[in-house]
Amino acid sequence: MDVSVEGGVRQDEPPAIIIRKGRPADLDRLVAIENAAFEGDRLSRRSLRAYLTKPNVSLLIGEADSGKSAQIIGYALVAFRKDSKKARLYSIASDPEYRLGSGRGLGRLLLAACEEEATTRGAESLVLEVRADNVRAIALYETRGYKKFGAIADYYEDGASALRYAKRLSA
Numbered sequence: 001m002d003v004s005v006e007g008g009v010r011q012d013e014p015p016a017i018i019i020r021k022g023r024p025a026d027l028d029r030l031v032a033i034e035n036a037a038f039e040g041d042r043l044s045r046r047s048l049r050a051y052l053t054k055p056n057v058s059l060l061i062g063e064a065d066s067g068k069s070a071q072i073i074g075y076a077l078v079a080f081r082k083d084s085k086k087a088r089l090y091s092i093a094s095d096p097e098y099r100l101g102s103g104r105g106l107g108r109l110l111l112a113a114c115e116e117e118a119t120t121r122g123a124e125s126l127v128l129e130v131r132a133d134n135v136r137a138i139a140l141y142e143t144r145g146y147k148k149f150g151a152i153a154d155y156y157e158d159g160a161s162a163l164r165y166a167k168r169l170s171a
Helices: 024-037 045-051 106-120 135-143
Strands: 002-006 009-013 016-021 057-065 070-080 086-094 125-131 147-152 162-168
Touching: 016 106, 024 045, 024 070, 024 086, 045 057, 057 106, 070 106, 086 106, 106 125, 106 135, 125 135, 135 162
Parallel strands: 086 125
Antiparallel strands: 002 009, 016 057, 057 070, 070 086, 125 162, 147 162
16 A cells, blocks of 8 residues: 655555456456345356446446555446437445445446446436445435436345436436
């Protein structure tokens, strides 16, 4: 980790967060994050591998880059359907070890990158489902301008409900 000296006091400088497109070489780390971030409804290794190469999906990587090394700390997956003006945020996840107490805004950065990718691909809105009990994610979406437009009972494999959110994107 980089260290800077300010006013005679050493302070740790956090690594920069870089958002980039996923690559097949990222697969092992993506699987590890998926398994650490979710107790159920996990994407399989096979699905993640396929999403890295499908033209109708963007898998965006959040990477902490200290200048000396980089580590994948999260990802977001956005799906697109032909002839649709709606993009779908399919999944967003971060390494729980990184997330704890970081307050660095990885989720916000990944979500903004998804919105930019959707706009670039011609989508006019981004829709998503979120667990009704995921207070942290709901707060992120609402802060970024997403509006709740529905709910789905028994959506997740453990029987939890989902809330549906959408945001109109500007060109």
